[in-house]
Amino acid sequence: MSKQSTEDSPIRLVMHPLVPRLLHVAGIEALTPSMRRITLAGLAPEAPFPFTPMAASDHVKLVFPEAETGQIHLPTVVDDRLAMPEGRPRPIFRDYTVRAHDGGAGTLDIDFVLHQHGPAGLWAIGAQLGDTLGVLGPRGSHIYPSDFDQYLIAGDETAVPAMARWLEELPPGAQATVLVTVASLAEQPALPHRVGTSVTFLDRSVQGAGVLAQAFASVVPVPGRLFVWAAGEAGSLKPIRRHVREVLQLPPAHVDIDGYWKLGVEGLDHHEQDSDD
Ligand SMILES: Cc1cc2nc3c(=O)[nH]c(=O)nc-3n(C[C@H](O)[C@H](O)[C@H](O)COP(=O)(O)OP(=O)(O)OC[C@H]3O[C@@H](n4cnc5c(N)ncnc54)[C@H](O)[C@@H]3O)c2cc1C
Incomplete structure (x- = not known):
């Protein structure tokens, strides 16, 4: 289908x-x-x-x-x-x-x-x-669009395999901004290099898990169409959802934010997001 x-x-x-x-x-x-x-x-x-x-x-x-x-x-x-x-x-x-x-x-x-x-x-x-x-x-x-002007991609280590695929599969010339939180900067995973991409590692041991949402909110989108993809610990993604909705005001179809795991929850079903999300 x-x-x-x-x-x-x-x-x-x-x-x-x-x-x-x-x-x-x-x-x-x-x-x-x-x-x-x-x-x-x-x-x-x-x-x-x-x-x-x-x-x-x-x-x-x-x-x-x-x-x-x-x-x-x-x-x-x-x-x-x-x-x-x-x-x-x-x-x-x-x-x-x-x-x-x-x-x-x-x-x-x-x-x-x-x-x-x-x-x-x-x-x-x-x-x-x-x-x-x-x-x-x-x-x-879910086959993502490849013709947006900018891709804003964010998450923790559980999102890194998907981020690596984004960077390998986006067409040449697509602009991507990638934000990754890691347990410490000594544990940075390698991500594929590509022209038109900035990758920033953010240290949770210094700034806590909230560093992801702070960095996300400070990205100034380029003019044109923006696609947002984010995944990782569900709680850390809530402020990002809010920012996308209330500040960036992106259409929901231009956004995919997925809680991959949740602190204290065994076997989270990622299809069941919190109601305040
Ligand atoms: C679509 C999708 C794709 C995913 N892809 C990947 C992937 O490629 N690589 C990957 O590593 N994970 C990935 N995950 C996340 C992974 O499924 C969860 O981390 C999962 O909960 C791990 O199962 P578990 O049995 O180890 O822990 P669970 O039994 O689910 O949870 C037990 C406890 O462990 C904690 N916990 C769960 N995951 C983590 C974690 N990563 N770090 C610290 N504590 C944790 C929970 O808070 C809970 O208290 C993905 C999730 C989804 C929904």
Whole structure:
């Protein structure tokens, strides 16, 4: 299914068949002291993986091993809907960005923030070559417009894989301003270099999580059409939503702000945003 973009709604949605996959860890690379890239291999050529250009927020649901048995019980697909494995606890799912896909090698790269507070973060810390992981989706791709005059892109480390895709996939000449908060400036992830882009790292250890909204509010947009994309800890994005609505007064269709996780909440469903958002 594909929804066409229009002047009012320049984001095009393309749906993909729902495919559960069981992949294995074929590569582990340290990106920073608190981020690592895990390359997952085993994509079957008969079920092509949808990797869609200009869809930086494309994500899969990762299915983690059961705590007690270490086994992964993948859901099945019945009438294009997920059916949970019978007689077993509901599997643990978490959303992760598809950082890269190599069709020839049959691999996906996922960049994990390493943190000790939840099953996904802990899995990534302990992952070893040969470990298995379930992967569902992506269910659909939001294909962003490529003809805006300026892109303002903001977030924390969980948004860095999507930011890297933005910078790789925006057409040459597109102007982008990227604001990234990091736990400390010693832990800056590498982002692709491109002409017409400024990338600013902001240190949460000095200024707190509010530094993102402050930096966002100080950006003076260039004349023309502005597209805003932001993701990361949900609470830190609230003032950004407000600024976009009340100060920049952008049409909602020119904005995509997504709470990727929320302090103190396990397995946040990013489709459920707070009502005051
Ligand atoms: C569309 C989408 C794409 C995403 N892409 C990525 C990605 O590419 N890489 C990535 O690392 N994350 C990504 N995330 C965020 C990731 O899904 C969450 O961080 C998730 O909550 C981690 O699951 P968990 O089991 O480790 O923690 P949970 O069980 O969900 O949460 C347990 C506790 O951990 C805390 N917590 C959760 N995440 C973090 C964090 N990052 N840092 C510190 N504390 C945390 C919570 O506040 C909670 O108290 C994405 C989320 C969405 C919605």
